[in-house]
Amino acid sequence: MINLGGLLTRATDPVLHDPGLAPLRQAVRGGDWPAVAAYFAGLPARADQGPAVAFVAAQRASENFLQRTVDTERDSSLARTLLGARLITLAWRARSSYGAQHVSRAQWQLFHERLCEAERVLADATALDRGNAAAWTMRLTTARGLNFGIDEGRRRYGLAAEHCDVPYHAQELLLQHLCPKWDGTLEDLHAFARQCLADSPAGSLSGAAVAIAHIEHAFHTAQGGLYPYLAQDRVRQELRDAAQASVLHPDYRPAPGWVAAHTAFAFAFYQGGGLADAAPHFAALGRCTTAYPWQMWSADPVKAFRTARRAVKG
Amino acid sequence: MTIHTTQVGQIPALFAPRTGPTRAGLVFRVGRADETLPTAGITHLVEHLALHRQGLADYHFNGGTGLTATMFSMEGTPGDVVRFLNGVCASLRDLPLDRLDIERKILETEAAGRGQSLSEPLLLWRHGARGAGLAAYPEWGVPALTGEQLSVWAATWFTSGNAALWISGDGVPEGLELDLPDGPRQPLPAEPSALPVTPAYFTGPTRVVAMDARLRRSTAASLYARALDRALFRELRQEGGLSYTAAATYDTGGGTQATVTAVVDGLPDRQHEVIEGFVRVVKELAAQPVSEAEFASLRTMAEEVLRHAELDAKRLPQSAIDLLTDAPVEPVEALAEQLAKVTAEDVRDEAATALDTALVMAPEGHALERHGFEQAPNRSRFAVTGKRHRSHDSHRTALVIGPDGASLTTPNGPVTVLYEATSAVVAWPDGARHLIGHDAVSVRIEPALYADSRRALAAIDAAVDPALVVHLPARDPADVPKRSWLRAARTRLRWVRQRVQAAMHPLAARRNGYTSLLLTVVFVTGLVAALIAGVVTSNARVGSLAFWCALALVWRRRNLGHW
Numbered sequence A: 001m002i003n004l005g006g007l008l009t010r011a012t013d014p015v016l017h018d019p020g021l022a023p024l025r026q027a028v029r030g031g032d033w034p035a036v037a038a039y040f041a042g043l044p045a046r047a048d049q050g051p052a053v054a055f056v057a058a059q060r061a062s063e064n065f066l067q068r069t070v071d072t073e074r075d076s077s078l079a080r081t082l083l084g085a086r087l088i089t090l091a092w093r094a095r096s097s098y099g100a101q102h103v104s105r106a107q108w109q110l111f112h113e114r115l116c117e118a119e120r121v122l123a124d125a126t127a128l129d130r131g132n133a134a135a136w137t138m139r140l141t142t143a144r145g146l147n148f149g150i151d152e153g154r155r156r157y158g159l160a161a162e163h164c165d166v167p168y169h170a171q172e173l174l175l176q177h178l179c180p181k182w183d184g185t186l187e188d189l190h191a192f193a194r195q196c197l198a199d200s201p202a203g204s205l206s207g208a209a210v211a212i213a214h215i216e217h218a219f220h221t222a223q224g225g226l227y228p229y230l231a232q233d234r235v236r237q238e239l240r241d242a243a244q245a246s247v248l249h250p251d252y253r254p255a256p257g258w259v260a261a262h263t264a265f266a267f268a269f270y271q272g273g274g275l276a277d278a279a280p281h282f283a284a285l286g287r288c289t290t291a292y293p294w295q296m297w298s299a300d301p302v303k304a305f306r307t308a309r310r311a312v313k314g
Numbered sequence B: 001m002t003i004h005t006t007q008v009g010q011i012p013a014l015f016a017p018r019t020g021p022t023r024a025g026l027v028f029r030v031g032r033a034d035e036t037l038p039t040a041g042i043t044h045l046v047e048h049l050a051l052h053r054q055g056l057a058d059y060h061f062n063g064g065t066g067l068t069a070t071m072f073s074m075e076g077t078p079g080d081v082v083r084f085l086n087g088v089c090a091s092l093r094d095l096p097l098d099r100l101d102i103e104r105k106i107l108e109t110e111a112a113g114r115g116q117s118l119s120e121p122l123l124l125w126r127h128g129a130r131g132a133g134l135a136a137y138p139e140w141g142v143p144a145l146t147g148e149q150l151s152v153w154a155a156t157w158f159t160s161g162n163a164a165l166w167i168s169g170d171g172v173p174e175g176l177e178l179d180l181p182d183g184p185r186q187p188l189p190a191e192p193s194a195l196p197v198t199p200a201y202f203t204g205p206t207r208v209v210a211m212d213a214r215l216r217r218s219t220a221a222s223l224y225a226r227a228l229d230r231a232l233f234r235e236l237r238q239e240g241g242l243s244y245t246a247a248a249t250y251d252t253g254g255g256t257q258a259t260v261t262a263v264v265d266g267l268p269d270r271q272h273e274v275i276e277g278f279v280r281v282v283k284e285l286a287a288q289p290v291s292e293a294e295f296a297s298l299r300t301m302a303e304e305v306l307r308h309a310e311l312d313a314k315r316l317p318q319s320a321i322d323l324l325t326d327a328p329v330e331p332v333e334a335l336a337e338q339l340a341k342v343t344a345e346d347v348r349d350e351a352a353t354a355l356d357t358a359l360v361m362a363p364e365g366h367a368l369e370r371h372g373f374e375q376a377p378n379r380s381r382f383a384v385t386g387k388r389h390r391s392h393d394s395h396r397t398a399l400v401i402g403p404d405g406a407s408l409t410t411p412n413g414p415v416t417v418l419y420e421a422t423s424a425v426v427a428w429p430d431g432a433r434h435l436i437g438h439d440a441v442s443v444r445i446e447p448a449l450y451a452d453s454r455r456a457l458a459a460i461d462a463a464v465d466p467a468l469v470v471h472l473p474a475r476d477p478a479d480v481p482k483r484s485w486l487r488a489a490r491t492r493l494r495w496v497r498q499r500v501q502a503a504m505h506p507l508a509a510r511r512n513g514y515t516s517l518l519l520t521v522v523f524v525t526g527l528v529a530a531l532i533a534g535v536v537t538s539n540a541r542v543g544s545l546a547f548w549c550a551l552a553l554v555w556r557r558r559n560l561g562h563w
Helices: A004-008 A019-029 A033-041 A050-057 A062-072 A077-095 A105-128 A133-145 A150-162 A168-178 A186-199 A205-220 A233-245 A258-271 A275-285 A301-313 B042-052 B078-093 B097-113 B119-127 B131-136 B147-157 B219-239 B268-287 B292-306 B311-324 B332-341 B344-357 B453-463 B485-509 B513-537 B540-560
Strands: B004-008 B011-017 B022-028 B060-065 B070-076 B163-169 B200-204 B209-216 B246-251 B257-264 B359-363 B387-390 B398-401 B405-410 B413-418 B422-427 B433-437 B442-445 B469-471
Touching: A004 B540, A019 A033, A019 A050, A033 A050, A033 A062, A033 A077, A050 A062, A050 A077, A050 A133, A050 A168, A062 A077, A077 A105, A077 A133, A105 A133, A105 B413, A133 A150, A133 A168, A150 A168, A168 A186, A168 A205, A168 A258, A186 A205, A205 A233, A205 A258, A233 A258, A233 A275, A258 A275, A258 A301, A275 A301, B011 B311, B022 B078, B022 B311, B042 B060, B042 B070, B042 B078, B042 B097, B042 B147, B070 B078, B070 B311, B078 B163, B097 B147, B119 B131, B119 B200, B119 B209, B119 B359, B163 B311, B209 B219, B209 B268, B209 B344, B219 B246, B219 B257, B219 B268, B219 B292, B219 B332, B219 B344, B257 B268, B268 B344, B268 B359, B292 B332, B292 B344, B387 B453, B387 B485, B398 B453, B405 B442, B413 B433, B413 B442, B433 B453, B442 B453, B513 B540
Parallel strands: B011 B163, B200 B359, B422 B469
Antiparallel strands: B004 B011, B022 B070, B022 B163, B060 B070, B209 B257, B209 B359, B246 B257, B387 B398, B398 B405, B405 B413, B422 B433, B433 B442
């Protein structure tokens, strides 16, 4: 029988990646706070809550429900984390996905206003519970957007990592901050990515940080496309080693954020011409993918992913 | 050299020999931090009344109300000192309440002439509208306090058990009676905190950068204050040329806690550099110990102070406060011994604690998040839920009156005062109310600015404890906001526009949102029309059109993530 739900879902829909998120989506849409709180309480201790928080933040109009919840759940750190994350999404939407030089003045103002509000709400969340890794993770984004500098970004990452075993979502965000397009340098970017891989247990998602670093490096130096950088033997070997130590390791088990990790490797190998290396990642992904990094390559990320997948399958 | 401990009547006394006239002081463990916002100034008023009868003689005396201690002091012949102190005690037993109205006026005049001190905003942001934070507020109790309230206050706090005496001179003069009512020693007030997290910062209309940090009292902590003082002066004034004032001090109000306060100033166009330099100095001291040479100079400076000829006589007022707050009154030799034991690493430890507990005041427009300081909250974490009153002034602001408090919801976040956490409600005869919460967050309600404000004000008046209300005299009519129909209409119009925009937002925000909607409508209409037409005409080709329309809808849903 045809799975009509699956047929209608977008390849980038997080529920497709992790069907466990479906009840969370239902709870947010239905404005059912006890169910939302129960979902998060049910996640393992010290697990990376970042993807689930980002998922709630992507739900349309959830800010109304979350704002009401913040007023009634006066000491809830979680409610503030979710509202802050939603405000960050709204801020970035105001800024749109164009580069900074294309953003109009009014857009900047709205971006800044919403980000300040997010920072305030998230500061409440971390004041209520200093061990709230998800809130510190979200504060990485506000630190980047509000130009608080890389030192503050690293401090917030440290606080997130202190209370989370594999803070992959926080690593993705700090990697963005370490890119030359924000406050960092290529050396910082690669050093941090290698550190993530070295510090994480075998089979965790953190190895994908190396892939993201190379992808960002390739985009930074992309005069003749991404291929010249990503096709280098040294780069491809490092990617292979990172993949073997993380998502291709025998101990690997899919964790929230697994699609993003595989997608990063798949993109990096594919753009570097390593179709054989890319194949296991595309196989693991099936029809799932994330918009990043395809969106930096093409206006229609899902279409770009499909084209790549077909090319790899041969 | 030593401080002798003795007893005068029931009151513990400290004596140190000194050449010249006799000096003495009677200290009580009561100050502004023991008051409440509606009775603020009550200690000061009692102090003034107690001094009144001594006011005509021709000698040097003084009274002072601090945060945690009140002192009556005097310099003169032993006979003058005895007469003064006995007189103060007699007045405290039986306050000259006939002078009350005149002293009220004097205090109001004194307040009008007094500028704001630098430490007041720091106290306000650290403690809120309670405890030491009250120092930042006007003495709102002064106009309305009754004679009975003052007598009760005096009988509670100005007692023999809650007093200490210090004397320096030839000896303890004869004839001191110090006849005070009996009463227990009062502990130091709790230190309420309005800061959820430190280190924190706030911005204010100021040209200076100031910091205060809370440390445990110790020789190492006082050496840290010296180290900070020298480092700020060297870096910001001598080398940077950025500041004229660059200094740090060490104070204690008794007990086991001490405060290190640092201040640097700077020209408006160089404030950024001043802040950067200031934070760099504070962080460097916390990160690594000062150099050996620097530490040696710090210690030498501290030793010089301990070698001062009449040090004990100078230490007496602070020692009396220590005696009242259960802090040890140590001989100079013990202090010298402690000083010899302190290492540069100890000072660094204190610097790290100071950075951890720091509260920084920065000029407007300067954020310190980049240095790891959190913004001190000037908003509340939540708004109450209840009856909403639209603002006539701004379409993004509303007043909310709930069963447990009042909130203003603004574009920058909510401000909320809960009735159970209210420090005072300021009331004007024109109906305006100003609610001040324990955390110093406040909600001001101008009757002319909110819809149905009479109901809101009635709800507030019914909910708050009448003892918390501070009645202020009528305002200048020019200062009272008036309702403008034009403005109210404009605000309403903006509100409607905002609502419409919000409703249209999902389409407007999406790229090709309207085209997308149009296409979906076309396909849905096509599907329905083809289905009906197919059934009616029994034509399979028309029916298959419905299939293609359905397929197009599924394909679009799959690609766009929405219908």
